[in-house]
Amino acid sequence: MTEQTKRKPNLVTLENRERLALTGVNDVESFDERCVVAYTDYGQLTVQGAGLNITKLSVESGDLMIDGNIFSLTYTDNRPSENIFRKLFR
Secondary structure: OOOOOOOOOOOEEEEOOOEEEEOOEEEEEEEOOOEEEEEEOOEEEEEEEEEEEEEEEEOOOOEEEEEEEEEEEEEEOOOOOOOHHHHHOO
8 A cells, every 4th residue: 555545544442342343444354253354454454252243344334343252353464465376487
């Protein structure tokens, strides 16, 4: 992402470790009852817990709501994976 590209605001609200509300979500890569992986302009966000359930998802507005027992929130940089063939044929 270049400096010229404006980032969508990313707001994270955690209520009693049982309800997580996020804004600025671009996509949800995967989810199950233990882990939700979402993408924002500020990086990949991994939510880990137990009994996780997505109760609201709107990629158009960027809203995501997750209920369950939330153990951790981890941001990592968005890094597109490099094509394996490109690595082989350098």
